[in-house]
Amino acid sequence: MSFLYPAFLIGAVAIAVPIVLHFLKREEAPSVPFSAVRLLRRSQVDRAPRRRLRDMLLLAARITALLLLAAAFARPYVQGAAPSPLHLIAIDRSYSMGGEARFSRARDLAREAIDAAPAGARVAVVAFDERVETIAEPGTAGAARASLARVTPGYGTTQYRAVLDAIRELAGSAPGRLVVVTDLQQSGWDAENRPVMPGEWTVAVKDIGPVPSNVAVMAVASSADRLVATLRNAGQAPRQGRVRAIVGGREVIGTPYALAGFETRDFPLPWSTAAAAVTVSIDDPGGLVPDNERYVVLGAGRIPKALVLASGDRPGLYVSRALQTSAGEEGAIEAEVVAGARVSTMTADELSGYAVIALLSTRGLDHKGREMLAAQVREGAGLLVTASPDVEIDVLQAMADWQPRLEIAPQPDQALTLAATDPRHPIFRPFGALAATLGQVRFERSWRVAPDGWSVIARFSNGSAALVERTLGRGRVVLLASDLERRWNDLPLHPGFVPLALETIRYASGGRAPTREYLAGHAPDRQAQAPGLYGAAGRLIAVNVDAKEGVSPRMPAEAFVKLVQQQSPSPPPGTNAVARAQQTEARQSYWRYGLLVMIAALVAESFVGRW
Amino acid sequence: MPDAPSGTGTRDLRFLDPSVIARLGTMELKARTVVEGFISGLHRSPYKGFSVEFAEYRQYLPGDDLTALDWKVFARTDRHYIKKFEEESNLECHVLLDVSGSMSYRGTSGMSKLEYASVLAGSLAFLMHRQRDACGLIAFDEAIALRLAASARHGQLHALLVALERLQPGRRSDVGRPLQLLAEALVRRGMVVLISDLLDEPEPIITGLKHLRFRGSDVVVFQIRHPDELTFPFQGAARFTDLESADTVVADPVGVRDQYLQELARLHSRYEQELRGIGVDYVPLDTSKPLDFALMAYLAARSRRK
Numbered sequence: 001m002s003f004l005y006p007a008f009l010i011g012a013v014a015i016a017v018p019i020v021l022h023f024l025k026r027e028e029a030p031s032v033p034f035s036a037v038r039l040l041r042r043s044q045v046d047r048a049p050r051r052r053l054r055d056m057l058l059l060a061a062r063i064t065a066l067l068l069l070a071a072a073f074a075r076p077y078v079q080g081a082a083p084s085p086l087h088l089i090a091i092d093r094s095y096s097m098g099g100e101a102r103f104s105r106a107r108d109l110a111r112e113a114i115d116a117a118p119a120g121a122r123v124a125v126v127a128f129d130e131r132v133e134t135i136a137e138p139g140t141a142g143a144a145r146a147s148l149a150r151v152t153p154g155y156g157t158t159q160y161r162a163v164l165d166a167i168r169e170l171a172g173s174a175p176g177r178l179v180v181v182t183d184l185q186q187s188g189w190d191a192e193n194r195p196v197m198p199g200e201w202t203v204a205v206k207d208i209g210p211v212p213s214n215v216a217v218m219a220v221a222s223s224a225d226r227l228v229a230t231l232r233n234a235g236q237a238p239r240q241g242r243v244r245a246i247v248g249g250r251e252v253i254g255t256p257y258a259l260a261g262f263e264t265r266d267f268p269l270p271w272s273t274a275a276a277a278v279t280v281s282i283d284d285p286g287g288l289v290p291d292n293e294r295y296v297v298l299g300a301g302r303i304p305k306a307l308v309l310a311s312g313d314r315p316g317l318y319v320s321r322a323l324q325t326s327a328g329e330e331g332a333i334e335a336e337v338v339a340g341a342r343v344s345t346m347t348a349d350e351l352s353g354y355a356v357i358a359l360l361s362t363r364g365l366d367h368k369g370r371e372m373l374a375a376q377v378r379e380g381a382g383l384l385v386t387a388s389p390d391v392e393i394d395v396l397q398a399m400a401d402w403q404p405r406l407e408i409a410p411q412p413d414q415a416l417t418l419a420a421t422d423p424r425h426p427i428f429r430p431f432g433a434l435a436a437t438l439g440q441v442r443f444e445r446s447w448r449v450a451p452d453g454w455s456v457i458a459r460f461s462n463g464s465a466a467l468v469e470r471t472l473g474r475g476r477v478v479l480l481a482s483d484l485e486r487r488w489n490d491l492p493l494h495p496g497f498v499p500l501a502l503e504t505i506r507y508a509s510g511g512r513a514p515t516r517e518y519l520a521g522h523a524p525d526r527q528a529q530a531p532g533l534y535g536a537a538g539r540l541i542a543v544n545v546d547a548k549e550g551v552s553p554r555m556p557a558e559a560f561v562k563l564v565q566q567q568s569p570s571p572p573p574g575t576n577a578v579a580r581a582q583q584t585e586a587r588q589s590y591w592r593y594g595l596l597v598m599i600a601a602l603v604a605e606s607f608v609g610r611w
Numbered sequence: 612m613p614d615a616p617s618g619t620g621t622r623d624l625r626f627l628d629p630s631v632i633a634r635l636g637t638m639e640l641k642a643r644t645v646v647e648g649f650i651s652g653l654h655r656s657p658y659k660g661f662s663v664e665f666a667e668y669r670q671y672l673p674g675d676d677l678t679a680l681d682w683k684v685f686a687r688t689d690r691h692y693i694k695k696f697e698e699e700s701n702l703e704c705h706v707l708l709d710v711s712g713s714m715s716y717r718g719t720s721g722m723s724k725l726e727y728a729s730v731l732a733g734s735l736a737f738l739m740h741r742q743r744d745a746c747g748l749i750a751f752d753e754a755i756a757l758r759l760a761a762s763a764r765h766g767q768l769h770a771l772l773v774a775l776e777r778l779q780p781g782r783r784s785d786v787g788r789p790l791q792l793l794a795e796a797l798v799r800r801g802m803v804v805l806i807s808d809l810l811d812e813p814e815p816i817i818t819g820l821k822h823l824r825f826r827g828s829d830v831v832v833f834q835i836r837h838p839d840e841l842t843f844p845f846q847g848a849a850r851f852t853d854l855e856s857a858d859t860v861v862a863d864p865v866g867v868r869d870q871y872l873q874e875l876a877r878l879h880s881r882y883e884q885e886l887r888g889i890g891v892d893y894v895p896l897d898t899s900k901p902l903d904f905a906l907m908a909y910l911a912a913r914s915r916r917k
Binding site for chain 2: 030031032033034035036037038039040050051
């Protein structure tokens with residue numbers, strides 16, 4: 001039995017109080033003069049043992065209560081056998097470890113590390129890239145050895161932090177040794193987010209050797225008339241081969257490449273298409289396979305789309321026409337006009353295909369639809385809200401958890417004009433000197449928007465906010481306090497309407513297109529984890545490896561060990577022992593039982609006292 | 612032993628109440644109040660067994676005690692008449708009063724046993740004086756503390772009452788010793804009244820009383836007990852200190868009460884049995900109870916002697 005705060009045991013000296021009182025009280029029994037003590041004396045003999053027993057029970061109960069109270073404050077715990085050390089084998093399974101020969105060597109090194117585990121130590125095996133997967137829970141060396149057959153290389157990138165973070169989860173407070181089987185890619189260290197290894201742990205590295213001479217497709221860019229493939233030679237020896245674009249399993253264009261050692265160069269592939277999924281592939285005999293191909297989704301799918309929620313006789317007519325004018329230009333946005341009821345029938349993946357949502361009407365927008373829209377905005381989509389007879393203020397307020405609360409009220413009907421508060425704002429910048437023409441627009445009806453939590457972009461002539469913006473999650477929300485459907489103003493009839501509508505929607509979207517490219521292991525579709533092209537939820541996505549993994553420089557094993565030890569300075573002597581004691585005590589919580597027994601002792605004391 | 616006078620009036624009983632008696636001034640007043648109240652109750656009761664009033668007048672004859680002359684009658688008739696009392700005799704009565712330390716027990720209030728016993732002794736003396744009996748007093752603890760020879764003289768009552776008033780509690784009791792001394796000193800048969808709590812070894816007491824009975828004296832024993840001694844009402848553990856020996860006993864009253872009361876009953880039973888066997892009137896008294904019962908017991912004993 002040990003105590004977390006033994007100083008509280010000093011409180012146990014308080015037992016002297018009942019002991020002293022016990023004896024003092026006996027002496028201080030009130031003296032009663034009596035005439036027939038002679039008769040009393042004869043019967044006292046039978047009384048004494050019972051009285052003594054009662055007094056002793058009372059004293060014992062009081063002492064017990066005080067001792068338990070002091071012990072409870074001292075937080076007792078039973079220090080069981082110290083947890084046996086853990087021998088943790090971490091196998092790097094990033095794609096740079098690929099190749100049967102290389103990974104077979106990694107298994108051999110892991111097996112050697114298991115065999116070298118000290119007697120009595122528990123052995124665990126984990127495989128890691130950006131994530132850690134436990135292959136063998138802490139246990140026997142035999143089980144760990146058997147588990148090695150289940151480890152295969154993947155398509156991820158090395159993140160050493162992941163395995164260091166997993167140590168505490170696996171080992172708890174036990175000390176141990178970490179053996180990392182890796183190719184020592186320097187890119188596995190995040191300079192800004194350093195891990196910390198427990199102080200009573202040591203680390204060793206089993207190096208499987210450098211990545212073989214490797215050429216990787218680092219990136220593919222597209223323009224109207226060509227593809228540009230960026231290749232890098234990670235080895236010292238010059239490499240050459242052919243780079244080609246493949247569509248539907250057929251090479252559509254190709255060109256030879258030649259790279260000096262450690263050279264990175266762009267190789268244009270003059271070829272254009274309206275819409276296609278392209279695989280850019282290179283010849284790289286002996287190199288890493290996953291980064292020899294890069295998958296790209298080209299074409300119309302890359303144009304941002306705006307979902308326009310509208311109702312009425314000519315739903316979304318002016319806005320959709322304004323967006324159509326951008327077709328064929330850089331920064332074009334496609335418009336799709338739907339009724340509010342349509343939103344709730346969409347899947348989240350469908351909705352994620354829209355870069356921006358223009359909310360011109362809330363008619364038919366049910367609770368589910370509102371929540372889906374808000375979730376999409378929080379994920380990064382833009383939202384343009386316009387005042388209009390079809391936009392219900394209550395629905396708008398309930399759509400998201402606006403902090404502070406969205407305060408909107410109709411303004412009295414009066415003719416107002418609009419003026420930008422800052423002509424340099426991205427919405428008004430394209431107007432240049434023409435921004436003043438917006439002052440000719442007559443706004444007959446509008447909302448009064450409390451600007452708390454919003455940034456005011458433009459104001460009406462009465463000083464109230466006309467165009468405001470704020471963020472919601474990762475998305476941007478722009479609110480126009482009048483409509484874009486020519487019901488409360490004559491804005492659509494003015495030449496400034498199209499650029500204003502277009503720039504406002506473009507600004508709300510943040511200029512982003514819905515992503516179609518994912519790193520391996522990060523695609524929303526669970527089936528699309530390996531590099532390749534996938535049709536997911538009606539759209540095409542490309543999954544690639546992070547090519548940096550295949551071209552990263554290596555670091556010496558000594559530097560690796562030094563870096564880990566630098567990140568985990570030895571704690572002051574006893575710190576870990578104290579931490580372990582605290583954990584043990586918190587888990588056992590014997591002090592609670594002590595207090596319960598103390599209460600029981602006090603209850604017993606009260607009963608014995610009346611005996 | 613006669614029964615208690617059931618017909619005594621409430622008004623008179625009030626004056627026999629020990630708490631009332633205790634508030635009176637002198638011993639003489641106390642004794643007079645007790646006796647007058649007692650006699651008043653007797654007159655109104657149907658219990659006609661006793662009378663201490665005069666029965667008739669007779670003409671004075673030379674040699675008669677001049678103190679018996681009724682001067683009021685002489686003033687009215689110019690003739691000398693002598694009061695003739697019904698119970699008049701030449702009885703010699705000795706009151707033995709225990710003044711040991713245990714008799715000083717008072718409890719939380721009321722009269723101490725000694726005060727109660729003193730009033731009883733004074734009342735008896737008063738009653739004896741009215742009956743022209745010679746009355747003496749022996750106060751004792753472990754030794755004789757005071758001795759007044761029995762006498763029927765006019766100043767005897769006053770002297771006796773003053774002596775009673777001045778009595779202080781003594782030390783240990785030794786009841787047997789004065790009984791032996793008195794038995795040896797008695798030259799004529801008389802009446803002996805022992806007033807004590809009898810919290811002593813029973814054997815010497817019984818032996819002494821036997822001795823007195825052997826000498827022909829009538830003996831009445833009044834055992835004075837405090838209600839605390841009868842019920843042992845104490846609560847909470849306490850150190851009980853003996854009033855005579857200063858011995859202490861630490862005890863929890865709740866636990867020892869039953870055994871104590873058994874001891875007390877055993878002692879009482881022994882006295883009652885042994886004293887009845889030798890013809891001694893044994894009268895246990897409670898200091899919370901009126902004194903008329905004691906006076907009645909005395910008169911009963913006296914009437915048997917006649």
